[in-house]
Amino acid sequence: MEHFALWLGAFLTLGILSFLYKDNAWYKLSEAVFVGISAGFWFATLFWDNLVGKFWDGKGEEPMLWVGAALGLLMLFRLLPKVGWLSRWPLAFIVGATSGLWLMNYLASNIMSQVQATILPVFSSGFGAGFDADLATIVGNLVIFVGTFTGLVYFFFSKEHKGVFGGAARVGIFFIMITFGASFGYTVMSRMSLLIGRIDFLLGDWLGMIG
Amino acid sequence: MRRQIPLLITFVVGTLLIVSVFIPPFGELETTFNIWFDIIAVFAFFLGGGNLLRVHIDKLRKKKRDWPFSIVTIAGFVVMLAAGLFKINNPGDIASAVDAPGSLFSDIFNSVQYPLSATMYSLLAFFVASASYRAFRAKNREATLLLIAAFIILLGRTPFGVLVTSWVPDSTSLLQIPNMAIWIMNAPNLAGQRAIIIGIGLGVISMSLRLILGLERSYLGGEK
């Protein structure tokens, strides 16, 4: 069994990798297996966690849960042509809930906290001992302030990017580009270790070529 | 009516959730609504899973291109679903966790889904490489900045980065590439992130208001 699982894993791994050369039957087979199995996996998981887990495992008494179930049932009305439009109710509920919830979350965590965190000193009288460290902090703060400010200028929609405003927007986009470069450089490392893991599996676990 | 009631639902639910932040007794609405969402999502899966089966059975019947692979998809779906729903081979009985070690469900997950998922993920390494060659080009000033930042961060993570600037004295250690990489992460990168994040926050507020007020209503479908 163990042996079989190993070979199966290797077969599927190579099937996916073969896509890099071109689309082919081996990849199609791996893809078909993947889609079927994983759809089944998620449905079974959701079924036990979100349905059985909520209604049967001793929590079914909560009346609020049944409102959720009713909304869920309305969703299935789509299958009946005459009353299919009722399925818009749960959709409307979800859209309303998501909008309201995220409006407040984003206001608090994206706007207010970030604005607050940007209130930094850009000059200090404390230069003296440990001058270097302080200078680095002050320069860092200045960069954070200028970058955040001009970055926001870039996102203005209702003003043409011209003159001083346009200049600030251009500085803003420079900062945004540095951010993208940094994120790229930073993510590359972890991406490589994924491939290392897979090659380790093929050459080591499967073929036994690594000592 | 068919559009008015849903619009009303969106408006009431959205407003309620905004207000609940300021009214302590409503504070638990968020949890309740999240639970409802989970429940609706399971019901919706009957539609999604049904659609998946229908598409592939259809392919099979009409012998469309690549139809043999549809057999595999259907078989995989049914087998995994059966293994999960009936808890085949689970140690103990039906009360055990669906993915208990030793169950058919967890065996299939480990020997089939896991390697597939990990390999698909690892394709990223290849695409990072091809994108690096093809797309990261200093076409203009913006692209050049992106490139330089990426390069310094990458360099800071290889032995070369340390080597290249190891002659820089410790008193100006900020000019050593590994430290420069950290500084970029903590200053200009942070600034750009903040501008993007604050912008996103405002974008979300504005879009949410459009949805709650019913200005944006395409998701509700047509009049019929």
Place this chain on the structure above:
Amino acid sequence: MPNLGVIISLLIIFGGLAWLLFRSLTGREVKRRVIFVFIFVAVAAPILFPITFEEHATPVVRDLFDRIETLPRGSRVLISFDYDPAMAPEVQPMANAISFHCLTRGHKVVCMCLWATGQTLLSNTINDVILPEFPNIIDGVDYVNIGYKAGNEGVLNVIVSDFKKMFPTDVNGVPLDSVPIFDEINSCADFDLIVALGGGRPGPKEWVLFVGDPADVPVGVGVAAVVAPQLYPYYPRQIIGILGGIKGAAEYESELAHRHEQFADMDKPGLNMMGPQTLAHITIMAFIVIGNIAFFTGRRRKDR
């Protein structure tokens, strides 16, 4: 044989890059598949034929190394293993190197974990490094494993003032009162150094806030690469040194191998993993450079 392999694979990679450069300079197109083959070889070759690169410890790493190196013999060091198998590829090499370093310098080491998943990983370090490398070491005198306690930050809150209240015995059930290391340890304040390994919560940040700062004990940390930038603001005041990801582990290992001969012969998983990583990174950087050369020569050609 491995050396031959290394030479051949390096030849393939750098020869290939030179070929790529030449093609780009002459303005011919390079197929995506060729790039794919490159990156595969660049990663696979150093896995098959281990290549290690000289690593130089950066100041953040060297600071922690020097602290352990310069503490007087018999100093007490607490190492906490707060991570899970998913983080282990990055963090375990640090755990092994730091444990080795402490014991070889004659410090007394106390091992514990705040994560249930840390227990296996802690035993791995003991079985793979401590016991085989230090055959004369005595459990309870030179090191002790006090195991796992549930309670997250709550555990820290207690041990900062009273260790034995939370950990009445070691992992084998021996009362700490009869464990010689604990003769002079009542609380976290009695340690000379705390090394927090991990990356989640509770983890290094909690160690600093709940123990390091209030008890005024220096804390060094070893974390997964993604977490490291969040900890830099605490360095060097609240955290004396940071090992971030495989790179941090590799730097520590090379510094250790440099100063302690015994370690030079040991397994160095961090440095080994750095081989494929580094080659992959160099290849990626080369792609960026060559891509740009191709872009500029192409443009000049068009201008003519």
Place this chain on the structure above:
Amino acid sequence: MGQPDTAPLDTAVFADSGAVTVAPVESLLAEDHKYDNGRAVDLSWVPSIDDQLVDSKALGYRVYRIVDGGEADSLADLPPFAAAFTDGSVERGHSYVYFVSALSPSGEFPSVHTAPVKPEREWINLSRGWLFLIMLFISAAVIFFVETARRGKKLFVRKIAGLEAIDDAVGRATEMGRPVLFIPGISDMDDVETLAALTILGRVSRTIADYDSKIFMPVSRSLVMTAARETLKASYQSAGRPDAYSDDMVNYVTDEQFGYVAAVDGLMAREKPATVFLLGAFFAESLILAETGNSVGAIQIAGTARPAQLPFFIAACDFTLIGEELFAASAYLSGEPRMLGSLKGQDVGKALAMIVILVGVVAMTMSEAWDVGVMENLRAWLVRVFSTS
């Protein structure tokens, strides 16, 4: 409920010879936690005078609670210098008494008991007053400009390149006789980015219906499938071509992140779409999808609010909507004055953020560098206004 003045004996360990005694904490106060649903009590005290930075005898504090005059239970252990604690495990209708022990190596030194407190429910959270006002301000700005625009005032909105390109991109698909592929991210409907993607789909699909291009849309969530079908149906109806719509345009694939990616990659390789939209919440798969789309020669328009994925889209796609632009896209594309008004409204929010940052930085710098007292007060006030806890 008579309260003894000293703690029960079993919680206090008294000194042997050589034991370390520490002074108990002073001024212990228990108060109902303000602005909650009656679920918490706040404690505060002055730390023991033996709790010192150097050579401290106090090792920390332990909080005890007595419910309705019963037994004392230990609630929590706190580090040295702790001077406050919030008990979040109380219920309305009970009465709670607390005391705090200072810990020393040789035992506990309890404080006096607090007066009993009963947690209360408040109907309005006054501590979030500023949050409320800022929410109101930004919302009012949006609604104000929506109304202004509705009354016919012309508002300027700058061009967004990625959105200007949509018509051409869809037209190209029609000319080439190849389909348009629309990927709304991999999150479910409880993510605003997915909602943004669907609102954009509403506009884009109208163009697709007008041009009579073919669209297909594999999705990874059942709910998204349902909502996307409704959206497409509405677009085809309003384009006057309801017969051209079919449910087959939108298909559920699998919830699994990389299973979905495997399927979409295969689809791209086989169908060779002329135009690909990648809009919504993307994670590690962003570059896999974008590079595959690029390799089949598609024009790609991408957008997400995940900063970590944006560089990959910028590298591999023809046009990228950065963060806020994703949420503004549907309003921009609609061209309706009211929608454009909402964009003007969010700019007011941006201006507010910028002003606060500017004033805050100036105030903090002046107070740090030259000890200007007024400025320190201003800074402290701004920080308080913008704190969210």
